Amino acid sequence: MSFDLDTADAIATAExxxxxxxxxxxxxxxxxxxIDRADSSLNCFTTVLGDRALQQANEIDRQRxxxxxxxxxxxxxxxxKNLFDxxxxxxxxxxxxxxxxxxxxxxxxxxxxxxxxGAILLGTLNMDEFAYGFVTxxxxxxxxxxxxxxxxxxxxxxxxxxxxxxxxLVPLTLGSDTNGSxxxxxxxxxxxxxxxxxxxxxxxxxxxxxxxxxxIGPFGRSTRDLAAAFDVLQGADPRDxxxxxxxxxxxxxxxxxxxxxxxxAVLGDYFSxxxxxxxxxxxxxxxxxxxxxxxxxxxxxxxxxxxAYLITASEGSNLHLDDLRSQADEFDPATRDRFLAxxxxxxxxxxxxxRFRTWYRDRLRELFQHVDVLLAPSTPCVAPHLGQKTMVxxxxxxxxxxxxxxxxxxxxxxxxxxxxxxxRRPTGLPLGxxxxxxxxxxxxxxxxxxxxxxxxxxxxxxPSGNDGAA
Amino acid sequence: MNQTPTDSKAVVEITAKLLDLSISEEQxxxxxxxxxxxxQVAQAVMAFPLPEDIEISPKFEP
Numbered sequence: 001m002s003f004d005l006d007t008a009d010a011i012a013t014a015e016x017x018x019x020x021x022x023x024x025x026x027x028x029x030x031x032x033x034x035i036d037r038a039d040s041s042l043n044c045f046t047t048v049l050g051d052r053a054l055q056q057a058n059e060i061d062r063q064r065x066x067x068x069x070x071x072x073x074x075x076x077x078x079x080x081k082n083l084f085d086x087x088x089x090x091x092x093x094x095x096x097x098x099x100x101x102x103x104x105x106x107x108x109x110x111x112x113x114x115x116x117x118g119a120i121l122l123g124t125l126n127m128d129e130f131a132y133g134f135v136t137x138x139x140x141x142x143x144x145x146x147x148x149x150x151x152x153x154x155x156x157x158x159x160x161x162x163x164x165x166x167x168x169l170v171p172l173t174l175g176s177d178t179n180g181s182x183x184x185x186x187x188x189x190x191x192x193x194x195x196x197x198x199x200x201x202x203x204x205x206x207x208x209x210x211x212x213x214x215x216i217g218p219f220g221r222s223t224r225d226l227a228a229a230f231d232v233l234q235g236a237d238p239r240d241x242x243x244x245x246x247x248x249x250x251x252x253x254x255x256x257x258x259x260x261x262x263x264x265a266v267l268g269d270y271f272s273x274x275x276x277x278x279x280x281x282x283x284x285x286x287x288x289x290x291x292x293x294x295x296x297x298x299x300x301x302x303x304x305x306x307x308a309y310l311i312t313a314s315e316g317s318n319l320h321l322d323d324l325r326s327q328a329d330e331f332d333p334a335t336r337d338r339f340l341a342x343x344x345x346x347x348x349x350x351x352x353x354x355r356f357r358t359w360y361r362d363r364l365r366e367l368f369q370h371v372d373v374l375l376a377p378s379t380p381c382v383a384p385h386l387g388q389k390t391m392v393x394x395x396x397x398x399x400x401x402x403x404x405x406x407x408x409x410x411x412x413x414x415x416x417x418x419x420x421x422x423x424r425r426p427t428g429l430p431l432g433x434x435x436x437x438x439x440x441x442x443x444x445x446x447x448x449x450x451x452x453x454x455x456x457x458x459x460x461x462x463p464s465g466n467d468g469a470a
Numbered sequence: 471m472n473q474t475p476t477d478s479k480a481v482v483e484i485t486a487k488l489l490d491l492s493i494s495e496e497q498x499x500x501x502x503x504x505x506x507x508x509x510q511v512a513q514a515v516m517a518f519p520l521p522e523d524i525e526i527s528p529k530f531e532p
Contacts, residue, residue: 198532242529306514313508325491337500340493341508344485344501349512354526356515361532415532439532 005030007462010076010171010225014118017075018064024057024075028120031077034169035122041150043142044164046082047089048123053077056120072228072252074118078172081161082124083131084108084216085205093207094129094157096140097323097330108205109237110174110216117232122170125160129332131176131209132316132339133157134184134404135384139332143386146189147463148429152383155185155404158219162189165219166430168462172229173219178209179308180378180408182217186420187378187432190461192449193219194226197244197439198415201230204239210315211242212354213308213412221460223449226419227252230442244440251446257454262444264292267376267436270301271407274393275380282423282431283377289457290448296371304360304410307353313342314350357413364414368438373448377407378420378432411436419445421458430461478506 003021005013016022032050039045060075080086083093085104092098106112111121126144128136136159137143144159146152147167154163158175162185165173175182177195186193194217201216208214218229231250237243266287272280287293298304317324317339323331324339331339367374380403381391390397411418416439420432437444452458479502486493493501 300518303514303518306511309511310508310515321489321491325489328492328494328497337497337504340486340491340497340501341482341504343489343491344482344505345508345512349508349515351526352518352520353515355520355524356518358527359520359524361527 006034006168008171009222010073010220011222011228013076013171014072014074017060018070020064024060024120025054027075028053028057028077028122031122031170038167038169041145042147042163042167042169043144044125044160044167044169045079045123046092046126046141046160049121053120053122056115060118060120071117073114073172073232076119076172077122077170078114078119078174079121079123079125079161079164079170080111080174081127081158081176083127083176083207084111084124084174086111086121086124089124091207093131094127094138094141095332097327104205106205109202109239110233113232113235114229119172125164125173127160128157129335130207130316130320131157131178131181132335133401134180135401136160136185137334137386139334145386146383148190149383152385152429153188155188155383157181159185161219162186162191162193165189165191165221166460166463171221172225174216175219176206176209176214176216177412178213179312179412180405182219183378183408183418183420183432183434184404186219187422188383188430190422190430191219191221192223192226192422192460193217193420194230195412195418196230196442197417199242199244200417200440201233202235202237202240202243204237204243208319210312212311212315215412223446223453224252224255227255227446246440249443251443254443255446255450257450259290259448259451262448263370263372264290264448265294265296265371265374266292267298267374268295269297270410271376274406275377276393278382278428279377279380279431282425283375283433285423286421286433286452286457287375289452289455292375296367296374298367298410299363300360301410303356304413305406307356308409308413310345310349310353313338314345317342361414364416372437372441372444374436376411376434376436378434379404380406382429382431407434415439417442417445419449421449421452422460424457424459424461478502478509481505
């Protein structure tokens, strides 16, 4: 049977390139063909770096021919949310305001590290303006569509990153997550997505949104792909003062599909309300697969979400204050008034939210004395339709946009690592479950995900019946 | 904290002036609406009694 580049995950692609089953050039050409075929309907890419990618592929093929040492992601095409600096490109962060800025002079650290492992950058991806949103319906660059149903959103703010993986355009992408911007689109598109521990991966060379909460992380179609990317991305970085100086702790060598000794519980109370039945059923299915019967609570989760909301609005608005003063109407209408209002937040609201964060963090530390992995829905529902403003929940009309982060915000507020796993469902659109661990315990998440994948409880499912490539 | 919509508009206008932030008439209703949402959210945070020894983490360590 011939090797299928269109469905292979990143690790399979890298192994095939290293063994000579396919060349890096063939891997890149196949990805460019898929982008050419499908991106006009999905709208994931804002820039495609075809020539540059083919040059790097050619260099990798030369290195292989010379018997040089090859990295763990050799020949793997990848793409990044367009808030990552790419040398020679203007970093847009989803805005028109930044379009006239000079090109970046160096790559973001995360890009450099993936390239050092042999991965090949194919381009940049669509997002909500300045990462302020959960929908990726960008006023300037268009909406990114869900590969499973082109009439629905991909989620956001890293919508292009999720849809590019789920739609089969590239096997690996990078996004960022402040309040759920990796986990929400990963869940709605049916992809794996990792929001690491706050401060664990370098954010150097990315446009920040709310520095107190911002993380970067990978999207992929398998647990092992995310593990490989996470391992490559780890490491101290003097360019990001927040980045941890802890030793790199690779998870790939520890990816056994067994969960003996890992204490797993389901989050109840706040995390079992205000959601469609199907979202709660997805958690139940994963809990059953893991034989997890204990239900635990996080105190003050709703207040944590409120505090995250204030910190985000205040810090985001402060970053863009000059532009809000001089050219507010150049912002996306979906973000402009939110940023303007956020600029007016009194210091006491912000400071109290930050102090509450410390209190809340201490409660989470207590909880993790008794449990290793928590389960919660990633979103309260499947992907809403493009342009949909409200949805009915428990007989009430509620706003779609802010509600999509209901279950992700209280978790990232504590800086915890989270892996969104795509739940296998016999019918219907994708849904995800958050696997949540204590800080720096990403390994537990990967082991549980590998176990679930082995049992076929989770999988990134290729879309069918539309113009998606895979 | 329980300002009327008119009060909210007044707060928005005077705080914007303090920040040299010009908010047009067209922008104003959306900004006021968003500020009222922030007020509502802030009420929950401000109502929580925090011990005096709870301080901000200058570099947050989870």
